[in-house]
Amino acid sequence: MELGSINLVTLIATLMVAAVPIMLAALGELVVEKSGVLNLGVEGMMIMGAICGFMTAVATGSPVLGFVGGAAGGAALSLAFAFLTQSLLANQVATGLALTLFGLGLSSLLGQGYNGIKPPPTGAVPFGPLADIPVLGTILFSHDWVVYFSIAMIAAVWWVLKSTRTGLIIRAVGESHDAAHALGYKVNRIRLACILFGGALAGMGGAYVSLVRVPQWTDGITAGAGWIALAIVVFASWKPWRVLIGAYLFGGITGLQLSLQAAGSKIPVEYLSMSPYLITILVLVIMSSGRASLNAPAALGQNFHAAR
Amino acid sequence: MTDAKLLTIEGISKSYPGVKANENVSLSIGRGEVHALLGENGAGKSTLVKMIYGLVRPDEGRMTFLGRTFAPTKPSEARSTGVGMVFQHFSLFEALNVAENVALGMDNPPPQRTLAQRIREVSDGYGLPLDPNRLVGELSAGERQRVEIIRCLLQSPKLLIMDEPTSVLTPQEVEILFTTLRQLAAEGTSILYISHKLEEIRSLCDAATILRRGKVVGSCTPREKSARELAEMMVGATLTPPERAAKDLGDVALEARGLAVPSLNPFGTSLKDISFTVRKGEVLAIGGVAGNGQDELLLALSGEVRSVPGAVRIDGHNSGHLGPNERRAAGLVTGPEERLGHAAAPDMSLTENALLTGALRMGLTNNGFIDWVKTREYSEQIIKTFDVRTPGSHTAARALSGGNLQKFVIGREILQTPGVIIVNQPTWGVDAAAAAFIRQALLDRAAAGAAVVVISQDIDELLEVGDRFAALNEGRLSDPVPVKGLTVDQIGLMLGGAHGMHKAEVHHAQA
Numbered sequence: 001m002e003l004g005s006i007n008l009v010t011l012i013a014t015l016m017v018a019a020v021p022i023m024l025a026a027l028g029e030l031v032v033e034k035s036g037v038l039n040l041g042v043e044g045m046m047i048m049g050a051i052c053g054f055m056t057a058v059a060t061g062s063p064v065l066g067f068v069g070g071a072a073g074g075a076a077l078s079l080a081f082a083f084l085t086q087s088l089l090a091n092q093v094a095t096g097l098a099l100t101l102f103g104l105g106l107s108s109l110l111g112q113g114y115n116g117i118k119p120p121p122t123g124a125v126p127f128g129p130l131a132d133i134p135v136l137g138t139i140l141f142s143h144d145w146v147v148y149f150s151i152a153m154i155a156a157v158w159w160v161l162k163s164t165r166t167g168l169i170i171r172a173v174g175e176s177h178d179a180a181h182a183l184g185y186k187v188n189r190i191r192l193a194c195i196l197f198g199g200a201l202a203g204m205g206g207a208y209v210s211l212v213r214v215p216q217w218t219d220g221i222t223a224g225a226g227w228i229a230l231a232i233v234v235f236a237s238w239k240p241w242r243v244l245i246g247a248y249l250f251g252g253i254t255g256l257q258l259s260l261q262a263a264g265s266k267i268p269v270e271y272l273s274m275s276p277y278l279i280t281i282l283v284l285v286i287m288s289s290g291r292a293s294l295n296a297p298a299a300l301g302q303n304f305h306a307a308r
Numbered sequence: 309m310t311d312a313k314l315l316t317i318e319g320i321s322k323s324y325p326g327v328k329a330n331e332n333v334s335l336s337i338g339r340g341e342v343h344a345l346l347g348e349n350g351a352g353k354s355t356l357v358k359m360i361y362g363l364v365r366p367d368e369g370r371m372t373f374l375g376r377t378f379a380p381t382k383p384s385e386a387r388s389t390g391v392g393m394v395f396q397h398f399s400l401f402e403a404l405n406v407a408e409n410v411a412l413g414m415d416n417p418p419p420q421r422t423l424a425q426r427i428r429e430v431s432d433g434y435g436l437p438l439d440p441n442r443l444v445g446e447l448s449a450g451e452r453q454r455v456e457i458i459r460c461l462l463q464s465p466k467l468l469i470m471d472e473p474t475s476v477l478t479p480q481e482v483e484i485l486f487t488t489l490r491q492l493a494a495e496g497t498s499i500l501y502i503s504h505k506l507e508e509i510r511s512l513c514d515a516a517t518i519l520r521r522g523k524v525v526g527s528c529t530p531r532e533k534s535a536r537e538l539a540e541m542m543v544g545a546t547l548t549p550p551e552r553a554a555k556d557l558g559d560v561a562l563e564a565r566g567l568a569v570p571s572l573n574p575f576g577t578s579l580k581d582i583s584f585t586v587r588k589g590e591v592l593a594i595g596g597v598a599g600n601g602q603d604e605l606l607l608a609l610s611g612e613v614r615s616v617p618g619a620v621r622i623d624g625h626n627s628g629h630l631g632p633n634e635r636r637a638a639g640l641v642t643g644p645e646e647r648l649g650h651a652a653a654p655d656m657s658l659t660e661n662a663l664l665t666g667a668l669r670m671g672l673t674n675n676g677f678i679d680w681v682k683t684r685e686y687s688e689q690i691i692k693t694f695d696v697r698t699p700g701s702h703t704a705a706r707a708l709s710g711g712n713l714q715k716f717v718i719g720r721e722i723l724q725t726p727g728v729i730i731v732n733q734p735t736w737g738v739d740a741a742a743a744a745f746i747r748q749a750l751l752d753r754a755a756a757g758a759a760v761v762v763i764s765q766d767i768d769e770l771l772e773v774g775d776r777f778a779a780l781n782e783g784r785l786s787d788p789v790p791v792k793g794l795t796v797d798q799i800g801l802m803l804g805g806a807h808g809m810h811k812a813e814v815h816h817a818q819a
Contacts, residue, residue, distance in 0.1 A: 165417070168404075172412050175401040182363070182399035183413050184383030298403060 011255055012139050016147055019251025021046065021205035021213065021222070023150045025229035026236070026243045027157055028201025033233055034161060035194035036174035036299035040096025041081055042202050043226025044103025049074035049203025050210040051107040054119055054217045057207075063122040067146065067207050074203020075196045077103055082195040086188045089303045104220060114217040122146070122212050146208055151244065153201070158240035170194060174297035177304040187304045202226065231280040237295040250276045314339045314498045315360070315378070315467055320369030322355055327699060328522050329355040333369070335517040335524065337467065342489065342499045344509040344530060346542055347519035348711065348739040353502045356519070357469050360500070361393045362386040374466070384415050392460030393469040394453065402445035406455050409444055413459040431458050434488045450481035457488070468492065469500045474508060486512055504542070504739045506535040520544050543741040558588030561759035562609075562640065562728045563621040567628070569608045577601040577783045579608060584778060584788055586728070586759040591751065592788060593774025594763045595803060601783040602763050603645065606732045609761070610642035611635040622728060636668050639727030643718050643734060647710065651717040654706040658698065661705050662687035662720055669724040686723070694719030695745065711742035718746050722753050729753060730761040735769060747773050767799060779803045 025042050032039050039045075052073025057066025081099050084090040124131070125148065127141040161167035169190060173180045177187045209222055228250055236242035257272040316336040322329045330352045337343045347353045358364040360371065362380030371378040373389055380386040383393075400409050407424045411417035418426070424440035431438040436454040444452060453473060460468055470489075474482045489499055489512065503509055509516060510530045518526045518541045526541050533541075567582040579601050586592045596602055607613040609620060610632050617626035622638045630638070644650040652661045663683045667673050672683045687701040694715045698708055705713060714734065721729060734750065735743035751773055754760045763780075764770050770777060776788040779802035786802050 165411070168408055168412060172401050172404065172408075175403050176399075179399040179401055180412075182383075182395055184362070184387075185412075 009135055009138050011252070011259055013142060014255040014258070015248055015252035016139070016143060017213070017251075018254045019247040020147055020150050021208045021225050022229045022232060022250060023243060023247035024153065024205035024208070025202040025226060026232040026247060027150075027153055027240065028198035028205075029229055029233050030236070030238060030240060030243055031157060031161075031170065031201075032194050032198035033300055034174045034238060034297055035170045035191045036177060036297050036302065036304075037085065037191050037195055038092045038096065038301040039078065039081055039099070039195060039198060040093060040230065041077070041099025041103065041226075042198075042229050043222060043224065044100035045074040045077050045199050045202035046103075046206035046209070046222045046226045046229075047107040047220070048077045048103045049206030050221050051111045051114070051206075051217065052076075052203065053207025054114060054210040055110065057119045057211055058114065058117055061120050063120050063211055066119065066211050067204055070203040070207025070211075071200040072203065074201070074206060075199040077106075078195050078199025078202070081199075082192045085303060086192055086195075089305055092301050092303065100226065108219045111217050111219065117216065119211050119215050121215070144212060146204075146212065154240050154244050161240065171297070174299055177299050177302070181304070191304075202229070205229070228276050231277060234296075235280050235283050238297065239295070249279070312339050313337070313372075314341075314374060315500075316372040317356075317360075318370055318372075320356070320359060320366045320371070322352075322359060322364065322366050325699065330359075330366070331522045333519070333522070333524050335527070337498050337500060338515075339466075339498055340493050340496045341515060342493050342501055342513045344513035344516035345500060345502045345519065346504065346506075346509060346516050346538065348504065348542055348741055351519040351542075352522040353519055354471060355522075357393065357471060357500065357502060360386065360467075361391060361469060387415060387463060387465075390464075390466035391469065392463060392465035392467070393471070394456045394460060394473055395471055400444050400452055400455060403443065405441055405443050406438055406447075407440040409455055410440075410459045410462065413456075414463060426462060427458055430461055434458075434461065434491060435484060436488060450484075453481075453485070457485075461492075465497065467498045467500060469502070471502045472504075473501075474503065474505060482508070506530075506538045506740075509538070510535060518542055539740045542739075557590050558757060559624075560585045561588045561623055562586045562730075562761070563624075564609070565619055565621065567608055567615055567619040569604060569613055569615055571604060571783075572607075572613065577604055579604050580783045582783075582785045584785060586761055588727070588757050588759055589754055591754050591760040591762060591773050591775045593770035593777045593791065594761065594780055594785070595767060595770050595777065595799065596763075596765065596780035597803060600780045602732055602765075602780060604783070605780065605785075606642060606644055606730060606763060609640070609730050610644070611640075633668055636665070641665070641669075641721040641724055641726040641729050643721050643729070643731035645733040645736060647713050647717060648706065652705040652713060655704055657702050657704055658691070658696075658708075658716060659684050659687040659701045661716075662690060662701075665720060666724060669726070687720075690716055690719040690723055693723065694749070711738040714738050715742055715746060718749060722749055725756075726753075726758055728759045728761075730763070732763040733765065734762060735764075735766065743769075777802075 025046055029039065029042055049070035053066045053070025056069025057063050077099060081095055084095045085092050122144045124142055125145050131137045131141040161171065169185060173185060173187050173190050181187050206222055209225065210217055214221060232243055232246035232250060235246045253272060253275055257269060260267060260272065261269060313336045318334050320333045321331050333356060345353050345356065355364060359366050362383045362385050365381065378389060380389065401412070407420055407427060410427055411420070411423055417423055427438060427440040431454065436457065438451065438454050438458060444455060447455070473485060493499055501509070501513055513530050516528055516530045517524055520542065525544065530538060563585045564582050567579055569579045571578045577600055582605065584592065608615055611630055611634065612632055614631065615628040617629045619628035621627060622635065622640050625638065627635055627638060648654045653664065663672055663678060666686055670686055672679050672686065684701055690696065691698060691701060696712050696716045696719070698712060708716065718731065718734060729750070731750065734746050738746065747769065750760055750762065762770065762773055771791055774791045777791050777794055777799070778788040779786045781803065
């Protein structure tokens with residue numbers, strides 16, 4: 001199980017943890033985009049989740065409440081996005097970009113005085129003897145609850161979108177808001193709910209960075225994870241299980257990057273850092289040049305106004 | 309059949325900023341009755357049915373459904389009362405399958421598998437076969453309409469509203485639809501049928517209410533009236549066929565000489581060796597079944613698709629290699645078939661749309677700067693001269709009804725006093741009054757010395773405006789013949805590809 005000087009089992013276990021923030025954020029964004037809204041503010045919502053989660057956890061001493069706080073922080077910021085784009089019909093791309101910048105600034109303001117503090121630790125779920133199984137135990141049964149929660153969320157979103165009426169309505173709104181409106185669905189209200197859900201998941205993803213991955217607070221702690229999450233949604237061609245694959249792939253590269261550094265590899269770190277984005281571009285080129293459609297929701301990024 | 313009233317509407321009014329869409333409208337529909345709602349584009353038919361379906365709330369008036377007060381605030385309320393609606397522009401989702409689309413239009417849909425089974429049963433029962441698992445994006449226009457109808461029928465409505473259902477159907481599909489509608493009416497379902505196709509209404513409907521500018525102007529039994537009488541009630545004026553002054557033809561203004569253009573997309577038609585001449589003051593009518601190269605011909609003549617210099621000649625100058633603006637400068641303007649997206653930019657205002665083609669010939673720009681005062685005057689002149697009904701020149705093109713927008717885009721070209729004007733399907737989806745107006749405007753322009761080419765699938769229109777007639781068939785154009793003395797049989801042969809003996813042989817040899 002040794003690849004050069006890198007332990008493969010440890011690498012897989014690491015990537016499962018490294019993938020959690022981008023997986024949650026990408027899954028939230030997938031639902032948002034399925035409803036026809038393009039929210040480019042994922043990075044901003046993640047970092048707001050990171051600081052709000054951190055503050056809540058430090059104040060209450062409970063990491064679980066910290067994640068709830070993170071979700072609330074991300075959702076609160078996404079509410080601003082929803083108000084601007086759904087009520088005032090602001091351009092979604094510009095608003096999303098502004099949301100990222102605003103979130104970065106606001107989190108840095110809120111986070112003053114939190115530097116150097118340790119948050120309450122989030123421990124591994126006690127699986128008892130299961131965790132002692134060689135190889136499988138390390139890969140499957142040595143993680144904290146958020147890792148399992150994120151995978152369960154993938155399954156839940158997949159099931160809701162595929163098999164429930166709620167999911168059908170979300171897909172319909174993202175496909176043609178005019179037709180959905182003609183049938184009597186409240187397009188803007190459905191989109192608002194999706195935006196809030198996306199904000200909450202992005203916030204949880206951000207909280208995972210500050211509470212588990214790092215775990216402490218520094219400015220700009222999410223370091224571009226929100227952009228990777230956006231890329232994963234496209235990479236996954238708007239399918240939940242592919243988000244899981246994408247997140248593991250990109251999480252794996254991050255993990256590999258650290259392991260390679262530790263192993264004293266000669267490949268410059270910068271190449272590995274840019275590789276997720278290169279892969280995304282490559283995948284996009286391959287998918288759009290081939291016959292396979294990108295599967296993007298038809299009304300993605302278009303504002304809806306019920307005129308007449 | 310019509311002993312008890314199903315729906316009664318009394319004194320309904322609805323205003324939008326700048327427009328009174330409905331004013332004191334009253335009508336009643338009996339059980340099992342097929343009731344026609346007749347009116348020009350913009351007469352307020354769509355607004356009225358949207359109120360019955362709960363999409364729009366009336367300002368005043370009341371409705372009674374089966375003796376009870378009926379004031380739906382949302383479509384699901386209307387649906388649960390027993391009103392179903394088939395939309396003019398389909399309310400379907402292309403990326404979803406038939407069963408999912410049907411489920412979205414129901415309030416309590418059964419599980420997908422049961423629903424698929426019921427779709428099969430109902431669609432076969434009414435002679436409208438449908439596969440519930442197919443993606444709607446893959447269906448033809450007629451099949452898509454079936455999805456909408458089945459969606460309504462599954463909820464066994466008492467009143468079915470159909471908004472211009474036949475505008476996208478082939479004649480065969482129209483026949484199938486009518487059989488279904490008659491079967492429904494016989495089973496006791498009332499149908500509110502909106503259309504401006506008079507012959508359809510005469511053959512299908514038991515009663516008709518006629519709307520003009522938002523008001524009820526009459527009601528009648530359509531079978532007892534002629535199409536012409538109905539049209540005159542609808543328009544509120546005596547319709548006169550276009551007048552044409554006897555005229556002397558001038559020099560050749562437009563000539564195509566061996567014009568051959570390969571098709572841009574794999575489903576299109578390539579133009580093959582097209583030759584014709586049009587003189588000043590003459591109208592060349594080009595007919596053909598859809599998809600025989602009409603779009604391609606317009607693109608090749610407008611300059612959107614370029615050819616060799618000598619293939620298109622404007623006033624005797626080689627112009628085949630010129631782009632649209634250079635041809636415009638030379639005096640050739642065009643009006644394409646697709647109003648929204650090709651002739652006009654949907655989300656831009658009428659003034660901006662006027663600028664888009666008028667800038668060059670009307671001198672609306674100054675050293676690269678737009679002269680907005682002049683542009684607005686120009687667009688208001690179009691609106692006034694061509695009787696475009698709109699709140700003002702600031703309105704987005706998308707907000708206009710089909711007929712009004714068509715008047716605007718044709719007017720925009722005609723007011724540029726072109727030497728050559730080419731239009732494709734100038735009156736497609738346009739009501740009778742607007743169509744007559746547009747045809748007259750084209751003839752007036754010809755009388756003023758322009759060469760006019762009208763490409764259309766409406767044979768009556770071509771015979772009405774044309775001096776000479778030619779047929780497009782698989783990208784080839786027949787030799788133009790004088791319209792005078794042409795019989796329908798001859799036209800049928802020409803459309804089918806028998807262009808005189810010589811060309812027919814060539815055609816067969818290649819086929």
